[in-house]
Amino acid sequence: MPNRIRSTALALGAALAGSAAVLAAAPVAHADVVDVAYDCKTPIGDKSAVSPIDIKAVKQGDGYKLTMSFQKGVSSSPIELGKGAMNPSAVIALGGAEQGSVPVSGAANSEAIPPNTPIKITDLSGTYTPKKSGKATFTAGVLTIKAMGTTTTCTPGNNPKPSLELDVTAAGGGSGPGSAGAGGSGVDSLPQTGPADSVTALGTLGGTVLLSGTAGLLWLTRRRRQART
16 A cells, blocks of 8 residues: 555656646747837937847846847947947836836947947846736837937837747736746745655646645545545
8 A cells, every 4th residue: 555655646746747847848938139220319410220139038036137239230420439438228118017117238338439330239238126927028218329428319210029028927926917937837836845755745736736745645544544444
């Protein structure tokens, strides 16, 4: 009979492990490189440029580090911009589970930029901490370039789609549909009951609580006694 108990425990564990693997493999983020057509107001007149924009998110504590990357230069300067003369910043428009914006900024240019040359923006980064759980979208917003005492403002003119969609979980729980954060499996863990137990904590799946720890052994023991009587 003890062998039967161990076999049942192993079968339950294997079934849950398979389900958890499927959940872990489910995508929690979707990213696209999106062409953004910027209309720029510069000190020497209006200019326009299109740059593919990529937005990535990396989990950090209760929030995410967002990185906005420009694959092509935008705007230009009639004079050379010396090393460190140009400072970029932008906002990432937040949608989906909650509305708002996330400010991002980057380092100054590490090399001089020749005159009348598209200005390559360094990667811009900032921190986003979810206040609500659900699917959040991240879209390129207004870009600001400060150089040589002037300010250039570039606004997306083509209503770009989100560069990133991400399932997020608010710290401490928030209103909105619950979902796993980046890299999460979507399975809520039950407390471990100790290595001596034959059945480890199995967790919850689809709202159904599976047997765990000592409780599982007691249930199996009762079934064995009933079978004997």
